[in-house]
Amino acid sequence: xxxxxxxxCGSNSTRLLISEVNNGRLKKLFKTHKVTKTSQGLGDSxxxxxxxxxxxxxxxxxxxxxxxxxxxxxxxxxxxxxFRDAENSNEIIEEIKQKFDIDLRIIxxxxxxxxxxxxVLSDSEINNNLLIIDIGGRSTEIIYDEENKIKVNSTNVxxxxxxxxxxxxxxxxxxxxxxxxxxxxxxxxxxxxxxNRTLIGVAGTxxxxxxxxxxxxxxxxxxxxxxxxxxxxxxxxxxxxxxMTVSQIIGxxxxxxPKRGQTLTSGVLLALSLMKKLKINELKVSKxxxxxxxxxxxx
Amino acid sequence: xxxxxxxxxxxxxxxxxxxxxxxxxxxHFNLPAVIKVPSNLDDGTPFPTSYWLxxxxxxxxxxxxxxxxxxxxxxxxxxxxxxxxxxxxxxxKSYEDERNKENKNKKNLIDPTGGVGGAKESIKCLxxxxxxxxxxxxxxxxxxxxxxVGGFNCEDPCINENYEKNAxxxxxx
Numbered sequence: 001x002x003x004x005x006x007x008x009c010g011s012n013s014t015r016l017l018i019s020e021v022n023n024g025r026l027k028k029l030f031k032t033h034k035v036t037k038t039s040q041g042l043g044d045s046x047x048x049x050x051x052x053x054x055x056x057x058x059x060x061x062x063x064x065x066x067x068x069x070x071x072x073x074x075x076x077x078x079x080x081x082x083f084r085d086a087e088n089s090n091e092i093i094e095e096i097k098q099k100f101d102i103d104l105r106i107i108x109x110x111x112x113x114x115x116x117x118x119x120v121l122s123d124s125e126i127n128n129n130l131l132i133i134d135i136g137g138r139s140t141e142i143i144y145d146e147e148n149k150i151k152v153n154s155t156n157v158x159x160x161x162x163x164x165x166x167x168x169x170x171x172x173x174x175x176x177x178x179x180x181x182x183x184x185x186x187x188x189x190x191x192x193x194x195x196n197r198t199l200i201g202v203a204g205t206x207x208x209x210x211x212x213x214x215x216x217x218x219x220x221x222x223x224x225x226x227x228x229x230x231x232x233x234x235x236x237x238x239x240x241x242x243x244m245t246v247s248q249i250i251g252x253x254x255x256x257x258p259k260r261g262q263t264l265t266s267g268v269l270l271a272l273s274l275m276k277k278l279k280i281n282e283l284k285v286s287k288x289x290x291x292x293x294x295x296x297x298x299x
Numbered sequence: 300x301x302x303x304x305x306x307x308x309x310x311x312x313x314x315x316x317x318x319x320x321x322x323x324x325x326x327h328f329n330l331p332a333v334i335k336v337p338s339n340l341d342d343g344t345p346f347p348t349s350y351w352l353x354x355x356x357x358x359x360x361x362x363x364x365x366x367x368x369x370x371x372x373x374x375x376x377x378x379x380x381x382x383x384x385x386x387x388x389x390x391x392k393s394y395e396d397e398r399n400k401e402n403k404n405k406k407n408l409i410d411p412t413g414g415v416g417g418a419k420e421s422i423k424c425l426x427x428x429x430x431x432x433x434x435x436x437x438x439x440x441x442x443x444x445x446x447x448v449g450g451f452n453c454e455d456p457c458i459n460e461n462y463e464k465n466a467x468x469x470x471x472x
Contacts, residue, residue, distance in 0.1 A: 217452050245436040247445045252327065254450030261446065 003029065005072040006294045007063060009104060011039035011082035011137025012160050012263065013204060014056060016063045017291035018070045021299040026122065026292055029070055031221070033204070034059045035259030039082040039138050043164045048086045056092075060100050076294050077104045080112055081138035081158065109154025112290060113141040117150050119293030120200055120286050123225070131197040131278070134289065135159060135205040135270055137263075142191065142274075155187045159205060162266035170249065170265055172242040180266070184273045195279035202289035205267030208256050209234060210285040216255035221287040229283045231275050238268045306462045308334055311353045317341055324433040326354055328456040333430045338398045338411055345409045347417030349398045350430040355457045356470040360448045361425050369447070370422050373440060377422070386439040387422075391415060394431065415440075 001022045008015045015033040019026045036055040038048060048056075067075060077096075083089045083106045093104045107115070116134050121127060130150075132143040138158040144151055166180035201209075210224035213233060241249050242265055250261040260267075275283065308331050309316055317340040324333035332354040340346050352358055377384045391414030402408050413419050415438065416427025425444050432441020459465045 217454065247432050247436060247442065250445050251324075251332075251433065251450050254327075254452035256450065258446045258449040 002074065002299060003070060003072045004295050004299060005063075005067045005070070005075045006291045007060070007075065007077040007102070007104075008291055008294070009038065009056065009077065009079040009083065011042075011080060011139070011158060012037060012260075013137070014038065014059045014063075015291060016066065017295070018067060018072055019292070019295055021295060024296065024299070026295060030066060031291070032066075033257070034062075035257055037160075037259070039086075039160050040164075042082060042086055042138070043161065046086065047088045048082065048092055053092060053095075057096075057099065060096065060102065064100055064102075075102055076298055077102050078115075078290075078294060079104050079106045081109070081136060081156070084108070085138065109139055109141060110152045112139075113143040113152025113154060114150060115293035115297055116141060116202060116290045117143050117152075117293065118296050119288045119290055120202060122292055122296055123288035124200065124286060126198060126200070129197045130200075131194050131280075132200045132202060132286075133206075133271075133274055134202045135267055135274075136203060137161075140270065140274075144194065144197070153190065157184055157187045157270065159263040159267040159270065162270060163263045167266045167269065170242070170244060170246045170262075172265060177242070177269070180269060181273060184270060185277065188274065188277045191274075191277050193279050195281075197280070198284055199275065199278065199280045199282065200284050200286050201271065202286050204257070204260055205264070205271060206283065206285050207287065208260055208264060209237070209268060209271065209283075211255045212237070212253050219255045219257070224285050225287040227285050229285070231272070231281045231283075234268065234272055234275070234283065238265070238272055241265050241268065303462065304331065307331060307458050308353050310458055310462055310464055311355055317344070318346070320351075323350065324430075326356075326451040326453070328451075328453070330354070330456055330458055332357065332451070333433045335434065338401045339405075339408050343408060345411035347398070347411035347413050348415075348427050348430075349394065350427065350434040352426045352430040352433075354451070355468070356451065356453050357429065357448060358426060359470050361429055361444060364444070364447055365425055369444075370425060373425075373443065374421050383439060388414075390431070390438050391418065393437070 003020055005018045013033045014036045018030040019028050036059050038052045038056050040052050041049045096102050096104050120132050130145040134141040136158045137160040140155050140157050142153040210227050211219050213229050246261045250258045318337050320334040322331040323335050326332045334351050336351050394415050399410050415431050416424045428438050428440040429444040432438035455467050457468045
């Protein structure tokens with residue numbers, strides 16, 4: 001038995017899972033996330049800003065303390081779209097190595113999807129006719145199986161990208177909404193009809209939708225796991241939050257991480273557009289994702 | 300109805316109000332969270348805080364953020380971050396303008412001075428910035444405070460049906 005810590009440095013949030021691994025089975029010891037907004041401003045400058053770097057480093061410092069408390073044997077750390085896109089990724093990775101002795105490895109969108117599928121399948125009864133969507137800060141992975149192989153389509157649309165370039169304000173104004181939908185659809189052109197598959201949604205946007213759907217006062221990831229939510233509910237939820245200010249969204253939905261308030265509307269619009277495009281009527285949410293996959297792939 | 304509202308707010312704040320008020324933001328129990336206060340109270344006293352936080356849960360949470368040093372931290376950010384400073388000072392100005400418009404046609408009243416909550420150089424009070432954000436969606440410091448305090452999460456209302464303090468009410472941090 002080993003104890004392994006997995007850290008996912010994403011574009012919007014930085015997440016940690018500490019788990020026991022025993023013969024390819026995981027037992028979760030601790031899981032948390034922090035919205036570090038690592039890619040904030042990246043669209044304009046092409047760089048990870050000093051403020052974002054500070055947030056990320058504070059979070060990693062805090063995570064290291066927790067990892068020590070759990071006496072983890074190994075740390076696996078990955079970086080996704082924000083690290084793929086930023087000019088100064090290598091400098092930051094070097095600093096992380098020096099400051100925290102953590103090796104952050106940048107993974108491709110393809111690998112991101114593969115790891116996510118391993119995580120989801122470890123905790124789900126489905127093993128064929130698969131369709132997993134991971135909405136991230138700056139990319140979205142669409143993962144499906146074809147002839148017994150896992151295929152991944154990674155697109156450069158994420159909640160932060162949408163928020164910074166299109167849906168810049170809440171309440172949403174209609175020409176910004178139209179431009180956002182146009183942009184999303186132009187990035188989803190390659191998608192086929194997946195109506196015979198069950199859509200499994202992972203990561204912050206989908207888990208937040210499920211938590212709000214269940215009217216949770218406090219976020220509880222055991223309760224959201226495998227919950228089914230239909231398109232109509234998500235559609236009417238979008239129509240309600242698009243008329244609200246970010247502060248009203250945060251005020252009304254106490255289980256939502258308040259730092260996700262600013263990107264929730266973009267995320268829900270993206271989820272809806274994907275479901276429309278894929279002709280999917282129902283969403284199933286999974287609490288297991290890339291973090292579980294990262295550990296299982298390596299142990 | 301106006302009297303009922305006033306009574307509820309007085310109970311939330313634990314003191315009599317010195318003017319009529321209008322509720323501009325409510326919580327999930329439909330209780331007042333922010334009220335609009337006139338720029339001069341009934342006795343003419345100038346009152347710089349146009350939006351006053353009344354929700355006991357938020358008051359408590361913001362109080363603990365203040366005691367953890369968030370005002371100082373944000374003042375420092377205003378010093379270092381030009382964009383943040385610009386947004387903050389624009390709202391300081393528009394808050395003062397909006398408030399002083401109220402008295403345009405009234406005589407013998409002294410206008411209150413200062414921006415949000417009467418602040419001049421420093422942020423001074425996070426409660427008034429949060430209240431302004433919840434009421435108007437225009438306050439950049441208030442937006443940061445909302446992200447720190449999160450949503451209305453009380454399990455029981457703070458006021459019972461007789462407009463008294465609910466003995467079972469507890470706020471969770």
